[in-house]
Amino acid sequence: MSGTQLTVTLSGGGTDDARTVVRALEGTFGAPDERPADGNATVHTATFDGDGDAPSTDGGATGPGRLSAPVTVTVQGSPEAVRRASDTLTRAFTARDDGAASGDQEQERQLLLEP
Numbered sequence: 001m002s003g004t005q006l007t008v009t010l011s012g013g014g015t016d017d018a019r020t021v022v023r024a025l026e027g028t029f030g031a032p033d034e035r036p037a038d039g040n041a042t043v044h045t046a047t048f049d050g051d052g053d054a055p056s057t058d059g060g061a062t063g064p065g066r067l068s069a070p071v072t073v074t075v076q077g078s079p080e081a082v083r084r085a086s087d088t089l090t091r092a093f094t095a096r097d098d099g100a101a102s103g104d105q106e107q108e109r110q111l112l113l114e115p
Contacts, residue, residue: 010046015037015044023065024088024092
């Protein structure tokens with residue numbers, strides 16, 4: 001996993017909530033490999049490979065938007081990428097840190113984002 005790759009797993013809420021969270025991260029990491037699209041999915045994932053220099057394409061200056069329901073977000077990547085993602089999400093949403101796990105070269109953190 002490269003130093004800028006970040007994998008995001010989202011559960012709870014719906015597809016629109018997952019898209020809202022992904023938009024919040026685009027300003028920091030650039031566009032993901034693909035945006036959440038399946039309206040029937042209960043878990044959504046997005047992978048960011050960018051270096052954070054690419055501007056957000058649809059989050060804009062208006063911010064990411066509001067959530068309709070609580071969303072559990074797990075971010076996994078290098079310690080720096082996880083820290084940046086956590087900082088971005090806690091600034092954009094009401095968030096509760098539900099813990100972290102560290103490996104040799106990557107870290108995982110879980111956050112509960114509330115509407």
